[in-house]
Amino acid sequence: xxxxxxxxxxxxxxxxxxxxxxxxxxxxxxxxxxxxxxxxxxxxxxxxxxxxxxxxxxxxxxxxxxxxxxxxxxxxxxxxxxxxxxxxxxxxxxxxxxxxxxxxxxxxxxxxxxxxxxxxxxxxxxxxxxxxxxxxxxxxxxxxxxxxxxxxxxxxxxxxxxxxxxxxxxxxxxxxxxxxxxxxxxxxxxxxxxxxxxxxxxxxxxxxxxxxxxxxxxxxxxxxxxxxxxxxxxxxxxxxxxxxxxxxxxxxxxxxxxxxxxxxxxxxxxxxxxxxxxxxxxxxxxxxxxxxxxxxxxxxxxxxxxxxxxxxxxxxxxxxxxxxxxxxxxxxxxxxxxxxxxxxxxxxxxxxxxxxxxxxxxxxxxxxxxxxxxxxxxxxxxxxxxxxxxxxxxxxxxxxxxxxxxxxxxxxxxxxxxxxxxxxxxxxxxxxxxxxxxxxxxxxxxxxxxxxxxxxxxxxx
Amino acid sequence: xxxxxxxxxxxxxxxxxxxxxxxxxxxxxxxxxxxxxxxxxxxxxxxxxxxxxxxxxxxxxxxxxxxxxxxxxxxxxxxxxxxxxxxxxxxxxxxxxxxxxxxxxxxxxxxxxxxxxxxxxxxxxxxxxxxxxxxxxxxxxxxxxxxxxxxxxxxxxxxxxxxxxxxxxxxxxxxxxxxxxxxxxxxxxxxxxxxxxxxxxxxxxxxxxxxxxxxxxxxxxxxxxxxxxxxxxxxxxxxxxxxxxxxxxxxxxxxxxxxxxxxxxxxxxxxxxxxxxxxxxxxxxxxxxxxxxxxxxxxxxxxxxxxxxxxxxxxxxxxxxxxxxxxxxxxxxxxxxxxxxxxxxxxxxxxxxxxxxxxxxxxxxxxxxxxxxxxxxxxxxxxxxxxxxxxxxxxxxxxxxxxxxxxxxxxxxxxxxxxxxxxxxxxxxxxxxxxxxxxxxxxxxxxxxxxxxxxxxxxxx
Numbered sequence: 001x002x003x004x005x006x007x008x009x010x011x012x013x014x015x016x017x018x019x020x021x022x023x024x025x026x027x028x029x030x031x032x033x034x035x036x037x038x039x040x041x042x043x044x045x046x047x048x049x050x051x052x053x054x055x056x057x058x059x060x061x062x063x064x065x066x067x068x069x070x071x072x073x074x075x076x077x078x079x080x081x082x083x084x085x086x087x088x089x090x091x092x093x094x095x096x097x098x099x100x101x102x103x104x105x106x107x108x109x110x111x112x113x114x115x116x117x118x119x120x121x122x123x124x125x126x127x128x129x130x131x132x133x134x135x136x137x138x139x140x141x142x143x144x145x146x147x148x149x150x151x152x153x154x155x156x157x158x159x160x161x162x163x164x165x166x167x168x169x170x171x172x173x174x175x176x177x178x179x180x181x182x183x184x185x186x187x188x189x190x191x192x193x194x195x196x197x198x199x200x201x202x203x204x205x206x207x208x209x210x211x212x213x214x215x216x217x218x219x220x221x222x223x224x225x226x227x228x229x230x231x232x233x234x235x236x237x238x239x240x241x242x243x244x245x246x247x248x249x250x251x252x253x254x255x256x257x258x259x260x261x262x263x264x265x266x267x268x269x270x271x272x273x274x275x276x277x278x279x280x281x282x283x284x285x286x287x288x289x290x291x292x293x294x295x296x297x298x299x300x301x302x303x304x305x306x307x308x309x310x311x312x313x314x315x316x317x318x319x320x321x322x323x324x325x326x327x328x329x330x331x332x333x334x335x336x337x338x339x340x341x342x343x344x345x346x347x348x349x350x351x352x353x354x355x356x357x358x359x360x361x362x363x364x365x366x367x368x369x370x371x372x373x374x375x376x377x378x379x380x381x382x383x384x385x386x387x388x389x390x391x392x393x394x395x396x397x398x399x400x401x402x403x404x405x406x407x408x409x410x411x412x413x414x415x416x417x418x419x420x421x422x423x424x425x426x427x428x429x430x431x432x433x434x435x436x437x438x439x440x441x442x443x444x445x446x447x448x449x450x451x452x453x454x455x456x457x458x459x460x461x
Numbered sequence: 462x463x464x465x466x467x468x469x470x471x472x473x474x475x476x477x478x479x480x481x482x483x484x485x486x487x488x489x490x491x492x493x494x495x496x497x498x499x500x501x502x503x504x505x506x507x508x509x510x511x512x513x514x515x516x517x518x519x520x521x522x523x524x525x526x527x528x529x530x531x532x533x534x535x536x537x538x539x540x541x542x543x544x545x546x547x548x549x550x551x552x553x554x555x556x557x558x559x560x561x562x563x564x565x566x567x568x569x570x571x572x573x574x575x576x577x578x579x580x581x582x583x584x585x586x587x588x589x590x591x592x593x594x595x596x597x598x599x600x601x602x603x604x605x606x607x608x609x610x611x612x613x614x615x616x617x618x619x620x621x622x623x624x625x626x627x628x629x630x631x632x633x634x635x636x637x638x639x640x641x642x643x644x645x646x647x648x649x650x651x652x653x654x655x656x657x658x659x660x661x662x663x664x665x666x667x668x669x670x671x672x673x674x675x676x677x678x679x680x681x682x683x684x685x686x687x688x689x690x691x692x693x694x695x696x697x698x699x700x701x702x703x704x705x706x707x708x709x710x711x712x713x714x715x716x717x718x719x720x721x722x723x724x725x726x727x728x729x730x731x732x733x734x735x736x737x738x739x740x741x742x743x744x745x746x747x748x749x750x751x752x753x754x755x756x757x758x759x760x761x762x763x764x765x766x767x768x769x770x771x772x773x774x775x776x777x778x779x780x781x782x783x784x785x786x787x788x789x790x791x792x793x794x795x796x797x798x799x800x801x802x803x804x805x806x807x808x809x810x811x812x813x814x815x816x817x818x819x820x821x822x823x824x825x826x827x828x829x830x831x832x833x834x835x836x837x838x839x840x841x842x843x844x845x846x847x848x849x850x851x852x853x854x855x856x857x858x859x860x861x862x863x864x865x866x867x868x869x870x871x872x873x874x875x876x877x878x879x880x881x882x883x884x885x886x887x888x889x890x891x892x893x894x895x896x897x898x899x900x901x902x903x904x905x906x907x908x909x910x911x912x913x914x915x916x917x918x919x920x921x922x
Contacts, residue, residue, distance in 0.1 A: 023766075106806075158645050174896075177892065180871055181888070185874065190608075190655060190897055193653070202650075213704075237565070241567070342641075344643055366522065436637055437652070440655075443903065
């Protein structure tokens with residue numbers, strides 16, 4: 001990588017002053033990732049504060065052929081923001097404002113660097129909430145770019161469903177707005193949907209209009225143990241098919257429970273569990289809980305432990321959200337390979353049980369947990385990074401999970417995205433549709449400047 | 462229009478036999494539309510039965526530069542399927558099969574010519590339903606292509622939300638599949654979302670995977686009169702903001718009520734009404750109805766007339782679905798200009814009342830009705846087609862409605878699409894985003910063969 005042309009460095013420094021950095025520590029921080037991918041630092045980091053600055057960065061970089069990669073909160077598990085071809089990392093942490101709340105329309109206009117927790121803190125007194133919850137305190141721009149979802153998607157949908165409009169800076173510096181503030185529209189191609197999930201390869205998101213939801217009148221959460229993995233998953237399938245509007249329905253296996261018990265000083269029985277939450281009116285929540293309880297009992301669930309008080313619920317979901325870290329600490333020194341497949345709900349038990357059996361027969365531990373109401377689950381493969389046999393085993397397990405998901409009619413990534421880890425599966429999953437993605441990429445970013453090397457065929461840009 | 466080259470005619474006749482037609486009656490039928498646009502017959506009509514035949518049609522037409530326009534059930538209100546540059550009309554009426562029902566996954570795989578009523582008839586014994594309901598018995602391929610919605614979108618979403626995957630034949634005859642059978646995915650650009658709403662300008666839909674929903678355990682419907690338009694619309698706004706999961710909430714003005722009374726021998730008070738429906742458990746429906754009743758009373762609603770029996774509900778929604786025809790018969794000999802705007806819910810009262818006042822001050826009648834839970838409403842402008850002053854007035858009213866919607870943060874079409882009628886607003890609504898749509902069109906259909914003259918800038922293809 002030859003580094004940046006001096007003209008580009010000078011122009012960016014003139015534009016941004018101290019908000020343009022080539023300090024080694026900055027490059028280092030923006031070259032790292034949460035999981036096992038090799039570091040890939042950019043040549044410089046820019047901290048814009050306005051859409052106009054983002055557009056100016058593109059107008060400086062594009063003529064010089066300098067790659068531009070967006071950075072949100074750095075919580076991606078697939079190395080999305082790694083600057084594998086160098087260039088400028090655009091860090092959105094200084095574009096983190098709530099621009100306007102529209103309580104009557106249940107919408108909010110925000111900047112991309114705002115995190116989901118910060119947004120919900122700002123919304124606390126409005127009676128509204130933004131429900132999409134990938135666990136990490138990700139930036140909302142990053143969540144849109146990766147089509148994130150998480151524990152509440154079973155009820156409230158993913159980012160695809162909750163982004164109503166965007167402002168996007170294109171590769172050539174043009175600024176467009178997608179969507180309106182109306183709840184639906186038939187006017188033209190769905191550009192909002194095209195940029196959501198494009199992982200920064202088609203444009204940089206500089207503003208989002210998000211749908212909000214009413215804070216539920218009543219919330220109730222519980223955990224319950226099952227005799228084995230199969231019945232727990234079968235209970236999920238039956239629950240979803242029954243139409244109970246679950247707000248959350250999460251599976252954790254016995255190994256994950258052990259991590260919880262060690263980390264959070266919980267005292268959960270060492271068995272597979274479901275963690276559930278109900279949202280609605282008081283009567284509605286009671287009815288949902290009763291119906292779910294009947295189904296769970298049919299599949300051998302033990303007694304429910306209810307988390308009725310807000311602080312008990314917070315503790316429960318904090319434990320779930322920190323599962324990744326708790327699991328990592330089960331094996332000090334290990335690196336995590338976090339898999340992420342999603343299958344049709346009818347094939348979920350089969351997919352989970354085959355995966356568990358294969359991990360059990362492998363040399364590495366791999367607790368399983370997931371947003372099973374969507375058919376989405378993860379194995380966190382704990383690999384000794386210097387042990388070639390373990391790395392090979394992890395690769396094989398991850399590959400088999402992806403291939404199993406495709407064979408069962410599912411997808412190689414339910415919510416973590418393509419990033420560095422899943423590019424090799426794009427052709428398998430999409431066939432000629434992957435070529436169409438490449439055609440769109442070439443149309444909008446002909447010089448392959450935006451997050452190059454990701455999402456589409458490397459020679460296709 | 463020079464007609465088709467002989468080589469194309471010969472090749473299509475050899476491919477399709479008697480399912481290739483140039484009979485004047487066939488051309489005439491496929492050159493008409495439901496509203497006021499001038500007829501535009503194709504040069505030929507093809508009736509494929511398989512995806513392979515559709516691909517072969519494209520492989521024959523593309524090298525000869527022959528336009529190809531898809532035809533579903535012909536129920537579009539914006540002349541989407543008019544063959545304004547001639548060429549071949551691909552009529553999907555012989556691709557109308559349910560291919561496979563997946564009851565456990567609540568999905569169905571169908572061909573595009575299947576109508577929504579035929580699908581729901583096939584689903585009747587499964588406990589499942591496909592809820593998207595634009596009124597007309599449209600083909601599901603056409604509904605996807607136009608991103609249709611209708612009375613139930615407030616609860617179940619539009620076609621954007623209910624199409625999980627597609628098979629599409631591209632302009633060059635390539636066949637791609639988009640989406641999987643998993644409920645969510647983060648794998649790549651959202652091609653499903655791109656083709657839904659593209660109005661046949663990017664590809665021809667040859668198969669759809671649709672989300673199904675459980676038939677509600679309990680259903681309850683009612684009509685109630687309001688003292689005036691303003692309070693009725695304000696009641697809708699309050700209802701949506703309260704989070705009551707309305708299955709339907711429809712507004713009809715006094716003129717529409719008069720049409721109902723004349724047509725369906727209803728005896729509704731000559732005042733604005735809301736038509737509502739609740740879906741859920743027995744207890745849930747009762748709770749929703751009680752909460753809605755309180756809100757309606759706060760805004761001066763009269764007594765509810767409940768439609769408890771299935772046949773009463775059928776009569777109610779049949780009357781609503783046939784409103785367009787009932788309204789047309791209010792003024793024999795008139796042509797209907799059906800407008801379709803959608804605004805943020807907070808601006809709905811303002812939008813409806815300004816529109817009503819402007820129509821009242823014009824020389825033409827224009828009953829107003831709509832899917833107000835989405836902020837979406839229509840005025841059906843009844844125009845004497847030979848009267849230049851009336852036509853000019855209708856054009857002005859329609860233009861003002863569109864501009865008002867944009868000014869209020871909304872869209873020029875909530876559900877009817879662009880077709881022939883809204884092309885002039887694309888730049889106003891999307892700005893530079895419209896250029897991006899043109900770039901995508903050129904990338905996927907460089908010769909502008911698919912439904913040419915629609916959706917994107919005419920010189921942009």
